[in-house]
Amino acid sequence: MRILQINSARSIGGGERHLADLVTALSQRGHDVYVALAPSSPIRVELSALLERNIFSVRMRNALDISSAQKLARFIKEHEIEIVHSHLARDYPLAAFAVRKNVDARLVLTRHLERPLNNLHAFALKRVARVIAVSKSVERALRAQEIFPPYKIRHVPNGIDVEKFERAGHDFDREAYRRSLPTSARLLVGIVGELREHKGQEDFLRAAAQIALEIDSVDFLIVGEDPSPDKRYGAHLMHLIKELGLQRRVHFLGWREDVPELLHALDLFISSSRIEPFGLVMVEALACGLAVVATKTGGAQEIIEDGETGRLVPVADVEALAKAARELLEDALERKRLGENARSAARERFNLARMVTATEQIYREALDTK
Template structure:
């Protein structure tokens, strides 16, 4: 099958999942063409059957802003003709689905080019629901030949918000359990902690929705009872506020900001616990990656996180902003070796059994087939 995948190249969940899907489809023998304005970081290395097409928007003096949507639609049309694309899979509805729809209409007299849209979260809950983009987002979703959401929570919210005529199909995110796995690295762990200390971890783009200051507050309470260190990977607008709070609480020597990291699969196994106190997570891919590395997760009971984390089995959930409860869960778990070992093992088991790569890529392949076989 010749498949086009449109995505952002960013470190967020949508770019990661789209890139990983492209890799997995390529390994199955499909020819996958990826469209974005720069190479997605998960596609930095050569993959047979995966081809990257950079979209460059012209920067004419007449344009106040480069017309990326038009440039993307034109690039899809060009590659569809050259590579005989059979389906376009748009990740993140704005503006990718609109561009894919435009390309589909431009090619209507030559060929059929169905469009599948996968919603990842903020494309719907923040961008798409903005009054400026609401109607174009709703039109794009309704005009798609198929629509998926990464969690039931997101599917239901999207259907209600945009008054969709059909409930999006739920195909969750997945994790490569061979890449994300527990691994002991005492020398690397020793770079960040002393013997007997625990390591707590947070990875995000550090935007307000991630509530990074809550991560610091949770850690402060945990450290009062269990000697610990905190690692934070990623960067974003709330990094400085989090660093200032750590300094105010006298924790600057115990909190380490790692910056943006490409190879997080090597960072997760260093941790004893992963913290994700977000205000909203449509799925929570980093939580799943942590679980695959046998790291229990303490997170907010928000959005799609309860579909990933099984309360009291693979981690703990608490109301958004309830740092006291989250800290209490963390201390309880870190203070009970037997309970911790059981939860860590069950976290890995759930990640492998429920979110393994193969059945989820199978589901996308099957949906492509359905779309292609529907007149």
Template sequence: MHALDDITVIAPHFKRRLSGVTSTVVQLIPEQRRLGLGILTLGPGLPEHLPKMRWSQLAGLWRKPAKAQRRVWHARRNNEMLFGVILRDLLRMPLALLFTSAAQRHHSRYTRWLISRMDAVVATNARSGSFLKVPHTVIRHGVNLDEFKPAPEATDRLAGTGLPGRYLIGCFGRVRHQKGTDLFVRAMIELLPSHPEWTAVISGRITSEHAGFADGLTKDIAAAGLSDRIRFLGEVDDIKPWYQRLTLYVAPSRNEGFGLTPLEAMASGTAVVASDAGAYAEMIVEGETGAVVPAGDYEKLKGAIAQLISDPARAMQAGKRGREHVVEEFALTGEAVRLGEVYASLLTNPSSKPMIEAKSIEQAGT
């Protein structure tokens, strides 16, 4: 159990299942700690190595930290915002509320109310920021360059995988319509027969809700006679080596919040073809690190993939440039430093939000 005296930031995580937010928290908090920030997370669904506070320590938030007048409660979901409002406004704990928004849609009345109660708001990209009706700061996610890195030059990328071919193309993430997994599979069924040196892999959770969707893809692959060259890996314990094995990564999402996988792929030295969902278009340098196509546009997605698998040398060069681009623009340290500046402002400036009563919270949810 961590003492709270030197803790100035609480990053709640109120979801058990793995998500993009989970990935962000898992990568970011150790970097923030490395830079000297006193930060703990609270909640389920996170690895044991992350520094956490216990629910039994919540009462300790009534006491101010040793070197500040209050703490920052950094929420990333509605339930985390609501919990922060209750702690600050009803229980009168000395907290400043910060919300990071990745959503690219118009917010519900309830969410808008919660956002209006925040002391500061961060958007993960310009498009997400365009849906906010309050002042905000854009801070793009970064990637851990020590964790996600290219394989050594002499490495045989497919060694030990048991997969056929010479080059690997992949699509990672939850297997569902929203993620465009079907678009990737369709492109592979149509392209791989003309490119015998390439094999495709798909990794990610298949929930019961989307099992029928995944079964349909498996049947399509079998009907095309490509079951040996389009493989479902399921959820793998460590995705990093698979990024290193790829020559091309495809992110065909129809809808996305931010989306870290293209950054992870480029950091690993892999070229990327992505839709313009989420912040993908802000990550990729068109024609240099890969290509961006309109979300849901199958023909343009297929065309962009075809150009790179037809020229593996070009794909590998794009992967090298992708690594350089991520180092220059998307290092995790940069995200941690910019968030640190927001935290510092909140820790030194008094809250401008008036306290509210329980009845107001009830009315906001109706």
């Protein structure tokens, strides 16, 4: 198949890592894959499997950027694209316009969020062939909004390259790696993701303060950057660290390219999100055999089996989060049991091959539509 993937993201999160893995796998399976990205997109460096000529830069400033939509339409026509796959809500209308100008192309969307689509989407997306929901909670939200007929909606959980995360642990000198970190604590607890309010880093810090009162030998690592122009949330977190007296216990590591190795170096992973439709980094933690404590978001409930592959606690309940984390930090055998179960679950339920095969099937369904 000749496939164009569209993503205008200016930063990398779980959705963008999902796109890079999907593009690489589809290319390896023999499909002719192209990608439309914003200029200077950080996703470009993740697409080494593609030839440079298969990556197309277009501004895609917003959902009403007609000039960009026209460029996409010309690209689709010139390259005889069969499937146009769009991954961000602000790109959906542009992709829909471009497909409308090319009657042989079919539009597929991936929806990563539970947030309702707006009236512009309802108007622009009447000719969508299929919509992929990355979790059951996203699927329920799509069905409740009734923009798309139910038969067009498909649930395909995100997958990861499980072997990549497992390989990172082979012959891994964990102690040497930990010595490279800005801490010498015996136990390390981490959270990974963009610094955004809904990701719950504030709750992570407040739980850390409670844990630190009872366990001296634990430090806390925050991995990720604030993608907002004013960096306000990141500044708020820095102020909160001082307020809680955690300057020597919490370490900001910024954006890291070595997340698989970092996960293998941790003793416990925490996802304290207040909203999380899926949570790709939780799956990555499972693949590394890492015990996880997560808030009971829609995505976490689909990924974590409470008491078997991790612990689930109520959203925004700092006391419950601290208690579950503290119990696991004091019980190495339980952390090991959960980690072993987690690794098996990642292999069985969230492997990349399964996701790609399901996506290929949806493309074939789309091509069969009129």
